[in-house]
Amino acid sequence: MTLLQLLHTIILGPLELLFDVVYAIALKITDNPGLSLIFLSLTINLLVLPLYRRADTMQEEEREQSLKLKPGVDHIRKVFKGDERFMILQTFYRQNNYKPYYALKGSLSLLLEIPFFIAAYHYLSNLNLLNGASFGPISDLGAPDNLITIGSISLHLLPILMTAINIVSGIIYTKGMPLKSKIQLYGMALIFLILLYESPAGLVFYWTLNNLFSLVKNIFYKIPNPKKVIKIICSITGIAVLVAGFIYFTGIRRKALSLILALALQFPLIKNRIIKESKDSSNNDKHISSDTSNVIFYASCILLTVLVGVLIPTALIGTSTAEFVEMSDFHSPLKYVLRSALMAVGTFMVWFVVFYKLSSDKAKKIFSLGSVIAVFCAITEYMFFGKGYGNISSSLRYDVPIEISAKDYIFNLLILCLVTGAVYFIWKKGKGESLKAICIIGCLAITAMSLINVVKIKSDSDKLKVLAAQKSQDTPEFTLSRTGKNVVVLMMDRAIGALVPYLMEEKPELKEQFAGVTFYPNAFSFGLCTNVGVPPIYGGYEYMPYEINARADESLKDKHNEALKVMPVMFMNAGYKVTVCDPPYANYEWDSDISIFDEYPEINAYITTDAFGDNEEARIAQKEQTLNRNLFCYSIFKISPVFLHKEAYNEGIYNFADYRSLNEDNDWNFYYSPTDIYTCSGVHDNFISSYTALENLSFMTKITDSEENTYLSLANGATHDVTMLQEPEFEPANEIDNTEYEKEHAVRTAPGMKDLRLTTIDQVTHYQSNMAVLIQLGKWFDFLRENGVWDNTKIIITADHGRNIGLDTLTGDGTSSVGLDPMNANPLFMIKDFGSNEFTIDNTFMTNADVPSEAFKGIIDNPVNPFTGNPINEDRKNDEVLNGMYTEWALEKNHGNTFIDPIRYTLKNRNIFDIDNWTYGD
Known part of the structure; x- marks a missing residue:
């Protein structure tokens, strides 16, 4: 970041963000770009009105003082010369408490106007929403207005009108002022005319409105x-x-x-009471010195800067650093923190201070009190509220829309009132030193916590940099033989078994493509998150979560890696050509570390996620732009009162007015924004990264006539990072409208199942993403048939867990009696055996720990785990009670020797469809 960029971020960044948020809110209300400009101009002018009013007052004070001193100054300049004149002038100024730089006060309004003008110019000149938008006689707000045409000559009326208004306003404002002041204002009006004459009409219209507001203000103050x-x-x-x-x-x-x-x-009475209390407070806190008040203000600003700019962003990124790192274009996510920190410096240490410095002594104390109240309320909000919104992605969006009850609103407002009252009470009692001490200690504490987070992110980034080198690999490929045996294990993260009957019924062609596959709806998962759900899939029953915890002298990482190696090593030892793709959480890293297979040169390991993105550069650029802007907005959201959370979060857009134009020249717009259950803009970037791998399964598959046997395992996250898709194709699109299709398919049915109604975005996106995955697998299965490798291939499709999306399709009895929706522990489970050619449904009880024994069946007799020497079989499936676990999902927190804070859920009688068979909690 260059010095110019740094200064732009600090000084102009907060102003441009303010313009963007105000414009986005206006656009949401008016749905008209032109009207939104009027709203923007009015709002910004009202917000800065006290600032300009104070600047005008200071200018007037400076002019009066200059006029008062003018006779003496003229006399000194007339009588004395050289150094003597300089020394006597300095003495004269000092005797009259005047400093020469006070003359700058005469240009204060102009100095304040410059950053606002530059910010508005930069923001509106680059606002793509204005391109092609009309407003009244203006046909295109994104181009010069051309409102006057004389023959072949076009004149821009708006800049001329803006200048005329500016001159009239200047005439009124400078009445009675010296000629110097008038020339200054008229000169600036002409400069603005030259600068803005060829500018987009939207920008000139905005600045014309500003000048009109200034004219009204000047007339108003003359009454x-x-x-x-x-x-x-x-x-x-x-x-x-x-x-x-x-x-x-x-x-x-x-x-x-x-x-x-x-x-x-009662507002007038309340207002009078507040004024009275304010006067009483002023009398009571008169012994709080200005120095103490200043320290409280500046300490509060520093605390807010570190809290919003560093602590909250680093705390978020530190929970899963890998999610904020692009492995194909590696750089530390601390660059996003730097941007957020600079925005916080500009907001709290520059513009807050500007307002503070231009305030009267009385207003400064109000500022100090307000700032310390803001600090206490911000810390309270961050620490205790907004915790139950679900998982948040690296694009700063929650999995599901946030919901806030009236009870939450009331409780939060009550707590904030108590906090505000307590701080006000301390202030009123004159305990300024106590508040100062608390603010200083708070600054030190928050800075220390922030540094700890930064060090952790730096450490995580150094490890990820090593993994990033694995991305520069050959194109993933694997071999399937026409004459040998092929075993394929597909792990679809969070794929929900209970949805399969409805998906097959809605798309009957899937049954033909899956002919030969047996679907097991009565399937059970031992974990409700990937770190506990994956090991049993790859290693069998001895890697059930409670069995892993029993080996308490070994690290979770080592046990996880061991489970991932069981099937590849055993097939390798049996003479199979082995390929492993995207082993989940390999080496306990969010982005799988395939170096765990380096000790086995015969095993081919690849990462398929992100390997086939045609718009990878565009996706990365958009993600960076999103994080650079929204990480600071996320911090503001986290410290805002609960009643503002929905407005600040704004469905994950954070009031970004121009979000739709981010990728307008590329295939995908990765700014994912569902409007309702029928419509959506953009696509989930993580979904595309995984989905494109499934689209390229046929491309990665190399068919051979050799008699070698092959083993392939591949994991994919398209069913985890769900997105809204265009129906009936169930494909990603930048603009989605499923209104008509969903009206026709409001009720989905399946034989023997209760009717399915999708009523939330979470339900819709999971249903559609699961459908999209089956469609892509179906296309690959057709490819295998066409190339003669279907009958000699065994395919196992499973998931690490299901998902609670509020449908209760398995039992129909809800979750209240046990506290667990069985769909959460119901993974997708399918097996296509050698030579099978019919799609069947089998209610035999299965668990995802059956995968290894089913993979070895008919291939390796009496299989034995090469790492533990224990037999691999399905005996434990017949236990009277099976125990699953819910635990902390984040590897950064849960990486010791045993899973932390385990919550047990159990199933008896090997029947997931009876709610009485389930229990949740110890």
């Missing part, structure tokens, strides 16, 4: 007693905002309306 008018306007605005905001954010309508109106009617 008698403007403060009284301001109070009336503020009172009316306060009532309107109180009513509209409360109704909008809480969703309460009729019952609450009367209460809100009653409170609103």
Whole structure:
């Protein structure tokens, strides 16, 4: 990052983000780019009005002081020369408490206007939403207006109108001022005309509105007693905002309306009471020195900077560093933290300080009090609220839309009121030193925690850098023989077995493509997350989670790696050509470390995820742009009051107005944004990374006539990183609208199953993604048939676990009695044996720990684990009670010798369809 980029991020970055958030909110309300510009201009001008008003006051004070000193200065300059004149002038200024640089106050408004102008110019000039958008007589807000045409000559009316308004405003503002001030303003008006004449109409329209606002402001301040008018306007605005905001954010309508109106009617009384309390407070805290107040303010700003800019981002990234690293274009995710930190510096240490410095002494104390209240409320929000929204991805989106109950709103507001009251009480009692000490200690503590997180991310990144080298590999490929035996194990992460009957019924052609496959709906998983669900798949029953915990003197990493090696090593020893693709969590890394197979040169290991992305560079660029912008927004979301969470999160968009245009020139828009269960923009980038591997299964498959036997295992996450897909093809698309199709398929049916209704985005995306995976597997199966390797191939398809998506299709009795939805432990389980050619359903009880013994069946007699010497069989399946485990899923937290905080769930009678067979919790 260059010095210019650094300064741009610090000074202009917060302003551009403010413009973007305000414009996005306006666009959501108006759905009109032009009206949104009016809303943006009005909002920004109202926000900075106190700043400009204070600057005007300081300018007036400086002019008055300059006029007062002018006779003396003129006399000194007339009488004295050289160094003597300089020394006497300095003495004269010092005697009158005046410093020469005070003359800059005369240009303060201009100095303030420059960063706002540059930020607006940069933001609106690059706002793709304006391209082609019309507003009134303006046909294209993204191009010069060309509103006046004389023959072949086109004139831009908006810049001329903007300049005229600017000059009229300047005439009113500079009335009674010296010629120097007038020339300065008129000169600036002409400069703006030159700068903006060929600019997009949207930008000029915005700046014209700013000038119009300035004109109204200047006229307003010329009327008698403007403060009284301001109070009336503020009172009316306060009532309107109180009513509209409360109704909008809480969703309460009729019952609450009367209460809100009653409170609103009391607004003048409440306002008077607040003013009285403020005066009393001012009298009571008069012994809180300005120095103490200053320290509290600056310490609060530093604390907010570190909290928002460093601690929250590093805490998020540190939970799973690998998710924030692009292995094909490696760089440390700390670059995103740096951007967030600079944005926080600009927000809290630059612009907050600018407002503070331009405030009166009384306002500064209010700022100090407000800042320390903000700090305590922010820490409270971050530590205790917003915890139950589910898993969040590296694109800063939760798996499911966030839901907040009225109870959560009320409880949060109550806590914030208590925190605010406690801080105000301490302030009112004059305990400024206590608040100062708390803020300073808080700064040190949060800085220390942030440094710990940074060190951890740095350490994780160093390890991942080694893995990134594995990405520069040959194109993944594996061999299947027409004459030998082929064994294939496919692990579809989080694929849900209970959905298969509905998928097959909706797409009957799948039954033909899966002819030869036996589907086992009565299937059980020993884990509800990958770290406990995967080992039994690859190693068998001795790698059930409680069996792994029993080997407490060995690390989870070593036991996990051992499980992954069981089948490849045994098939290798049996003379098979072995290929392993994407072994889940190999070496206990989020991005699998295939170096665990380096000791076996005969085993081919590949990573297929991300190996076939045609738009990899575009995807990476968009992800970086998203994180650079939204990581800071995520921090703001985390410290915001709960009633603002939905608005700040904004369905994972974080009020990014131009998100749709990020990848407009590429095949995929990776800014995934579901609108409802029928429509969506963009695609989930992780889904595409996995889905493209399935699309290229036939490309990776090399058919040979040699008599060699082959073994292939491949894991894929398309059923885990689910996305909304276009129906009926069930394929990814940048713009999706399934409204008509879903109306026709509102109720999905399957023989012997309860009716299925998809009512949430989570349900829809899981259903569609599971369907997409089966479709791609079906295409590959057709390829195997066409190339004569279907009958001599055994295929096992399974999952590490299922998923609770609120459907209860297995038992129909809900989860209240046991606290567990059986769909969570119901993995996809299918077997296609040698020579089989019919699709069948078999209710025989199976577990995903049966995979090794089923893979060896008919190939390796009496198989024995090469690492433990224990036999591999299915005897444990007949235990009276089978124990599964839910534990912490994050490897960064759960990487000791045993799984932490295990929660047991059990199944008896080998029947998952009876809710009475399930228990959850010890």
